[in-house]
Amino acid sequence: MSKSAPSPDHLAVMRRIVGGADVTGFTEARLLREVEKKWPDLIEITEAMGTYDVMQPRPYFGAILTAEGCKVCGVAVPALVGARRLVKAKRAARGGS
Numbered sequence: 001m002s003k004s005a006p007s008p009d010h011l012a013v014m015r016r017i018v019g020g021a022d023v024t025g026f027t028e029a030r031l032l033r034e035v036e037k038k039w040p041d042l043i044e045i046t047e048a049m050g051t052y053d054v055m056q057p058r059p060y061f062g063a064i065l066t067a068e069g070c071k072v073c074g075v076a077v078p079a080l081v082g083a084r085r086l087v088k089a090k091r092a093a094r095g096g097s
Contacts, residue, residue, distance in 0.1 A: 006042070010035050011073055014043065014065055018075050022048045022059035029060040042069035 006014065013031045023029050035043050046062040070077045 004038070006035060006039060006072065014069055015073050015075060017043065017063045018065045018070065018073075020046075020049055020062060020064040022050050022062050024057050024059045026060075032061075032063050039069075039072075042066055042072055 010031055013028050014035060016028070017023070017032070023032060032043060032045070036045055042065070044064045044066055046064060048059040049062040050059070052058060065073065065075065067077050
């Protein structure tokens with residue numbers, strides 16, 4: 001992990017992706033990409049997790065807080081287990097790895 005710590009803005013957006021989430025907001029996407037670059041062990045960027053019809057905004061990507069990220073944010077780690085299973089199941093349903 002980088003010597004500096006994530007800012008309060010980074011931590012706030014990280015807390016929103018604890019169980020896995022699609023990221024549709026530009027500011028959230030930018031902050032999470034900064035986290036991915038500076039502290040890659042705190043989050044996992046994935047493909048979008050949901051399905052969206054034509055009229056819905058498309059997410060930039062999906063993201064999940066890792067166990068290390070949970071520790072940094074002071075969030076319980078067990079919520080992570082179900083989210084990872086969900087992402088893997090959705091990827092498998094789409095024919096991904």
